[in-house]
Structure formats: C-alpha cells, structure tokens
Amino acid sequence: MPEKVYIGPYRPQLVEPERFELLVEGDKIIDAKMELGYMHRGIEKLFTTRTYMQNLALAERICGICSGIHTLCYAQTVERLMGVEVPERAKYLRCIYMELERLHSHYLWFGILAHSLHEHEAFAKIMGEREIIQDLFEYLTGNRINYAINTIGGVRRDITPEKAEKIRGVLRTLKPLSDYIMSLLDDNGVFTKKTKGVGVLPRDKAIEVGAVGPTLRGSGVASDIRKDDPYAAYDKLDFEVIVEKDGDVHAKALVRARETYESMKIIEQALDNLPPGDISVKPGEPKVGEEVGRVEAPRGELIYYIRSNGTNIPERVKVRTPSYANNFAILEMLKGERLGNARTVIESIDPCFACTDRVTVVDVRTGKRRIIALR
Amino acid sequence: MAKISVYRFLSAGCNACDVEILECLVPRYGLANLGVEVVEEPEKANVLILTGAGTIKGEKALLEVYEKINPPKIVVAVGNCSITKNIFDKGYPIIGPPNKLIPVNYYIPGCPPRPQAIIKAIADILGVKIEEKEEFWKTPEGFRGRHEIDGEKCIGCGACAQICTADAIEVIDGPEKRIIRVNYGHCTFCAFCQDECPTQAIRLTGVYHLLTSDPRAARVENEVNLLSCTICGGTFFPEKQIEWALKRVVEEKVPIYKDYHDNIYNSMRICPNCRRKIENIKRAKILLTNLSERARRP
Structure with a gap:
C-alpha cells in the first residue's frame, strides 16, 4: 500500500519553505508532487507600481543568492527598450561581477550539498573559505549580498587597478578551494560515494521537462546562454561550456566544480582586457513596445519580459527564473529514488524558492500523513 | 541565561538574511561560541528568529511555530522585511510585518544585516561581550550602512524621497519646518539617495550595529526651515x-x-x-x- 510522505513546508534543513508530497512504497518514491507559494510576494505586480530605476532594487530582491544577475537581466532588457548602448568598460565589469557571483553561488551550493550529505568537515571548510568572496563583494560594491551594482546604462562602481589586484589575489586563494572540491568528487572522494547514481536525469528527459543550467548540462546537453546568445562581453571572452553525461547528482556537482575554474578564467581575462572609458551612460526614455532578455544565472537561464507603454513605469514585467524551470526536473529525479536520498536530490538543482514562488501550484489531497526527518 | 536554541522561520523574504544567519555559524563568526545553537524543531527552541515579511500562506504556520517555542520565547526579527516589510510593502499576499501577528522583542535592521551585526546584536541581547580585534568589525570604504544627513548641506528638496526604492524616505511639511525622515528600518540600502542628492548631503556610513527594540526609533531625520x-x-x-x-x-x-x-x-x-x-x-x-x-x- 503506497503511503504519502510530506516534506516541509517549514523545515530548517531545506533553506526555504516549500512542500513536497511523495508517494512512497517501502523505501522507494513512486510519485512526487510539490506545492509552492510559501514565498510568494506578488513581485510582478509590484514591478508595475514603481519606476524603471526603482525596480532595480526590487529585481535584486527576487533572490538573495543570485541577486546581481537579476538586476543585470532586468537592466539589459530595459536598455534595449530605451535604446541605450552600454559602454564597453561596463560590459566587462558586468562580466567580472557576475562571474564572482557565480563563484559564490556555486560554493554555497557545495556547502549546502555537504550539509545535506552530513559531511560537516567539508561544510565548514567550504562555507568558511567562501567568506572571502563575500568580503570582496563588500569591498567592491559596499554590501555582501544585494550589491546594487548594475544600473540602467552600466554599472555603479568602477574597478580600479588596486581593486583588480585584490580580485586577482582572491582568485589565487580560491583555486585551492576548487581543487579541494574536485578532490571530494574524484573516484575516492566522499561526495562521489553518496552522489554517484543518485537522482539520475537522462538527457531526453532533461530536455522534455525543460531543465536549464547546470542541471541540463549535467545531463549531457551543452546549453549556456553566455555562448548561445552572448550578452555583456561574453562574446569576447574565451571559456568552455562544461558538460557531463551521467545526469546524476555527481555529474551536476562536477559541472559546477569545473565551472568555478571557467569563471576564474573569465574574470582574469576580463581584468586583463578591461577597456578604458565610462562605466555608465544616462538612461533614455522607454519606447512603447516589449522586450525579452535572457542571461545565464548561476542556476540556469533567466528570462525577463518587459512591456512598456511609454511612461516611466513598466506595464508588465514577467520573470522566468531558472529554479522554476528546474523544479519539474526534481519531480522527475525523485521518481524511483530511495526516500533517504530525497533531500540530496531536491538540493541538487540548487533550488531557490524565493525565485520560484511566482506561480502557486496547489494540489493537496487528503491522505495518511507522516512527517519524517530527512537525514 | 540557559542555552540558547534558535529556530529560524522564513516567510516571504529574499533569502539573503537566511544565508547571513547560516554564515554566522562558520568559525570566523562563531555563533556557537556564544552558546547559541540552531535547532531543527520549534519544540526544542527558546528563541525564534524571523526573516521575511510574512505571507497569507505562512501565517498559520508562524502562529503554530510561535506556540511551540519554549519560554522565555524571545523573538528576534532579522532584516528589514521582518521589521517593516521593506520593499514588499504593497505586495498583495503580504500580511506582515510579523510584529502584527506575534510579539517581537528585538529588531536587527539591515538588508541584509552583516553577520557581524547579527553576532553583536545576539551578544548584546545576551549581555555578553565579544572579544574581537578592530579588523573584525571594520567596514570597507564605500560600505552602505546607516544614513547620515548633513544638516548644513541638505536643502530639503526631497529628491532622495523621489528616487527611494522602498519608500523609506518621508518628506513631512510642518507649519514652519520640513522634516526629511529616513526610516532605515524600511530601507534597501541601495544608496540611490546618495547618488541622486544634488548637494551630496545624504550619505550612507559605515555604521551597521542597529539593534533596537522599537522599530519606530530606527530613523534619521533632518529639519529644514520653510520659506514664508x-x-x-x-x-x-x-x-x-x-x-x-x-x-x-x-x-x-x-x-x-x-x-x-x-x-x-x-x-x-x-x-x-x-x-x-x-x-x-x-x-x-x-x-x-x-x-x-x-x-x-x-
């Protein structure tokens, strides 16, 4: 007799509130459903009550982890709407800031993965050494999270030669951390044992559910907006799209670990080739019309749609976040998985429910309830 | 005071405050050294840390969790969303701030507050002193902390209130004076006001220890004379x-x-x-x- 198991909504192990309804037989998950909406804040409505400039801070607060990339995508879309060309230097600076954000987001994910696998030593090391990026952000932008660095028409703070030197120094200290993470993922690593073969998402299934970002790249699909539809200065920078074939949690981890090296490569190149000039231009008037912009967030493809009626307040803003696209991959990966692995699988897409809770999917049927602790 | 067990509750924030609370657990900040542990069940906790503005969907859960917290039932609101709803103020599913639903004892303003601010605030609440070097507390140049208005320079034009992303700045006209009031408990610390100010009167300083027990006291004011x-x-x-x-x-x-x-x-x-x-x-x-x-x- 299959039994229903509920995870959440308020469980401190999962960083944010959400609710999973698993249909379990013995130890095996047969079917999975999810209920969202605990983080729903009505952001898309709020977007239409503020000016284009004020919306930057709102876009930033969709998600507190990949906050910078939201403002970048929003600003780029609005720039197209206004017909503003961003200075070359600002494009390079945007790449630097966003790759630093990718580094901090990926390291945070490894920290959470270590936490969910009960590798406390690895957790403490990764989270502790990751601090250096947060300090760097504070030094460069004035805040550790929610850095308010992008603006419509460019960036708000420049990178001086001494700041560039500091960034290089931080990258030098981060390389050993990436090496350490790679050692956890090699054949004898502690992560490998617990993640190999867990939560497999085959290539065709990944495409079918519309997964994006590292989740998709972990299933053998080379898809990266930075290469496919270059924005900022990515078309002038040399980097590789990391792909792993296996589709399990281990492959997703490997994709992220190898991407940290690529991010460092991008930052170093951008610092070396930083062109002189202004860092921002004055924004113009928005034209009547609509625009779609997309970027590669740390978690995958992020899409903004903005419709303008010519006033200083947007008429409609629609956000499609990567976690929303990846949620359907979780449900696919959970099927056939052992109940004990459920948490690892859920964390493997790096879910960010603050991002996702825009659409409320409610489907709670009455059934036998049992709260289990996921360990 | 006995051992402090903290239960975290997040409802409709951006997650950044939660990350910063987790950050406090790493050895560098050493939340554990203060005798504080983070627990996973409300029944085991005696302190509740709130983040987020509170939604309709989370209301019932919040009340349930508050019931289960053991005495002395200290509630600490971390971050501006849980103090004044911040930028989500007019969002339709937002019912907070949480102090409307349950009594809140302390507030730690910030968006998000630095881990140092959280550590210091918790130590202050416990009445413990933290031995740390100057280096630990220092903020870099250009840090966006509490506002400061230069009374000499401020002309009272209200440009800061116009650009403010979270309606944190109020312009109040009295019979003879105009008050420019910055409610930093409602602020996103984006520093647009600093950029827009025509006379460079408003500035975000390196002050970030903002613990308060009254959210209405979290403000900076300047008065200018009105012309007759x-x-x-x-x-x-x-x-x-x-x-x-x-x-x-x-x-x-x-x-x-x-x-x-x-x-x-x-x-x-x-x-x-x-x-x-x-x-x-x-x-x-x-x-x-x-x-x-x-x-x-x-």
Whole structure:
C-alpha cells in the first residue's frame, strides 16, 4: 500500500519553505508532487507600481543568492527598450561581477550539498573559505549580498587597478578551494560515494521537462546562454561550456566544480582586457513596445519580459527564473529514488524558492500523513 | 541565561538574511561560541528568529511555530522585511510585518544585516561581550550602512524621497519646518539617495550595529526651515532650496542675470497661490520683461 510522505513546508534543513508530497512504497518514491507559494510576494505586480530605476532594487530582491544577475537581466532588457548602448568598460565589469557571483553561488551550493550529505568537515571548510568572496563583494560594491551594482546604462562602481589586484589575489586563494572540491568528487572522494547514481536525469528527459543550467548540462546537453546568445562581453571572452553525461547528482556537482575554474578564467581575462572609458551612460526614455532578455544565472537561464507603454513605469514585467524551470526536473529525479536520498536530490538543482514562488501550484489531497526527518 | 536554541522561520523574504544567519555559524563568526545553537524543531527552541515579511500562506504556520517555542520565547526579527516589510510593502499576499501577528522583542535592521551585526546584536541581547580585534568589525570604504544627513548641506528638496526604492524616505511639511525622515528600518540600502542628492548631503556610513527594540526609533531625520510667502505669510518651500536654485540659475548658468539677483529672489518668495492672483501679475511681468531684454542684449 503506497503511503504519502510530506516534506516541509517549514523545515530548517531545506533553506526555504516549500512542500513536497511523495508517494512512497517501502523505501522507494513512486510519485512526487510539490506545492509552492510559501514565498510568494506578488513581485510582478509590484514591478508595475514603481519606476524603471526603482525596480532595480526590487529585481535584486527576487533572490538573495543570485541577486546581481537579476538586476543585470532586468537592466539589459530595459536598455534595449530605451535604446541605450552600454559602454564597453561596463560590459566587462558586468562580466567580472557576475562571474564572482557565480563563484559564490556555486560554493554555497557545495556547502549546502555537504550539509545535506552530513559531511560537516567539508561544510565548514567550504562555507568558511567562501567568506572571502563575500568580503570582496563588500569591498567592491559596499554590501555582501544585494550589491546594487548594475544600473540602467552600466554599472555603479568602477574597478580600479588596486581593486583588480585584490580580485586577482582572491582568485589565487580560491583555486585551492576548487581543487579541494574536485578532490571530494574524484573516484575516492566522499561526495562521489553518496552522489554517484543518485537522482539520475537522462538527457531526453532533461530536455522534455525543460531543465536549464547546470542541471541540463549535467545531463549531457551543452546549453549556456553566455555562448548561445552572448550578452555583456561574453562574446569576447574565451571559456568552455562544461558538460557531463551521467545526469546524476555527481555529474551536476562536477559541472559546477569545473565551472568555478571557467569563471576564474573569465574574470582574469576580463581584468586583463578591461577597456578604458565610462562605466555608465544616462538612461533614455522607454519606447512603447516589449522586450525579452535572457542571461545565464548561476542556476540556469533567466528570462525577463518587459512591456512598456511609454511612461516611466513598466506595464508588465514577467520573470522566468531558472529554479522554476528546474523544479519539474526534481519531480522527475525523485521518481524511483530511495526516500533517504530525497533531500540530496531536491538540493541538487540548487533550488531557490524565493525565485520560484511566482506561480502557486496547489494540489493537496487528503491522505495518511507522516512527517519524517530527512537525514 | 540557559542555552540558547534558535529556530529560524522564513516567510516571504529574499533569502539573503537566511544565508547571513547560516554564515554566522562558520568559525570566523562563531555563533556557537556564544552558546547559541540552531535547532531543527520549534519544540526544542527558546528563541525564534524571523526573516521575511510574512505571507497569507505562512501565517498559520508562524502562529503554530510561535506556540511551540519554549519560554522565555524571545523573538528576534532579522532584516528589514521582518521589521517593516521593506520593499514588499504593497505586495498583495503580504500580511506582515510579523510584529502584527506575534510579539517581537528585538529588531536587527539591515538588508541584509552583516553577520557581524547579527553576532553583536545576539551578544548584546545576551549581555555578553565579544572579544574581537578592530579588523573584525571594520567596514570597507564605500560600505552602505546607516544614513547620515548633513544638516548644513541638505536643502530639503526631497529628491532622495523621489528616487527611494522602498519608500523609506518621508518628506513631512510642518507649519514652519520640513522634516526629511529616513526610516532605515524600511530601507534597501541601495544608496540611490546618495547618488541622486544634488548637494551630496545624504550619505550612507559605515555604521551597521542597529539593534533596537522599537522599530519606530530606527530613523534619521533632518529639519529644514520653510520659506514664508512675502504676501500671504504662509510657508511653501524650503529656504535653502530657493537659495540653491538661485545660485545655480543666476550665478552658474546665466551670469548676466546677476544684476537682477534681488529681484528674482523677491519674486521667488511669493507662493504659487499668490503668484496666480491678478494683482501680483503686474509685478512679475515687469521683472520678466526686464530679464528677457537683458538676456537679449549682446
């Protein structure tokens, strides 16, 4: 007799509130459903009550982890709407800031993965050494999270030669951390044992559910907006799209670990080739019309749609976040998985429910309830 | 005080405050050294840390969790969303701030507060002193902390309130004075006000220890005198703003108006209502004719 198991909504192990309804037989998950909406804040409505400039801070607060990339995508879309060309230097600076954000987001994910696998030593090391990026952000932008660095028409703070030197120094200290993470993922690593073969998402299934970002790249699909539809200065920078074939949690981890090296490569190149000039231009008037912009967030493809009626307040803003696209991959990966692995699988897409809770999917049927602790 | 067990509750925030609370657990900040542990069940906790503005969907869960917390049931709201709803103020599913639903003892403003601020605040609540070097507390140059308004420079124009992303800055006109009030418990610390200020009067400083037990006290104010109309006597405009505008127009932009400085100043001191009255039009007309002739002359 299959039994229903509920995870959440308020469980401190999962960083944010959400609710999973698993249909379990013995130890095996047969079917999975999810209920969202605990983080729903009505952001898309709020977007239409503020000016284009004020919306930057709102876009930033969709998600507190990949906050910078939201403002970048929003600003780029609005720039197209206004017909503003961003200075070359600002494009390079945007790449630097966003790759630093990718580094901090990926390291945070490894920290959470270590936490969910009960590798406390690895957790403490990764989270502790990751601090250096947060300090760097504070030094460069004035805040550790929610850095308010992008603006419509460019960036708000420049990178001086001494700041560039500091960034290089931080990258030098981060390389050993990436090496350490790679050692956890090699054949004898502690992560490998617990993640190999867990939560497999085959290539065709990944495409079918519309997964994006590292989740998709972990299933053998080379898809990266930075290469496919270059924005900022990515078309002038040399980097590789990391792909792993296996589709399990281990492959997703490997994709992220190898991407940290690529991010460092991008930052170093951008610092070396930083062109002189202004860092921002004055924004113009928005034209009547609509625009779609997309970027590669740390978690995958992020899409903004903005419709303008010519006033200083947007008429409609629609956000499609990567976690929303990846949620359907979780449900696919959970099927056939052992109940004990459920948490690892859920964390493997790096879910960010603050991002996702825009659409409320409610489907709670009455059934036998049992709260289990996921360990 | 006995061992502190903290249960975290997040409802409709952006997650950043939660990440910073987790960050406090790493050895560098050493939340555990203060005798604080983070527990996973509300039944085991005696302190509740709230983040987020609170949604309709989370309301029931919040009340349930509050019931289960053991005495002394201290509730700490971390981050501006849980103090004043911050930028999500007018969101339709938002019912908070949480102090409407349950009693909250302490507030830690910030968006998000630095881990150092959280650590210091918790130590202050416990009455413990943290031994750390200067280096630990230091903020880099350009850090966006609590605001400071330079009373000398502020002209009371309200440009900061116009650009403010979270409606944190209020402009309150009294009978004789105008108050520019920055509610930093409602602020996103984006520093747009600093960028927009025409006289560089408002500045975000490195002050970040903002623990308070009264969210209404979390504000910075500046008063400017309002000008009274030379005809009706009613106040209508900040004195300094008129001087600033005059300086800009007469001295910097159109130097040939310099001779008419006093004339323009006098006509600017008439409130819009009086200016529209028929008996005052004549005076303005003479001035404008003089000015335009003067400007046309080579």
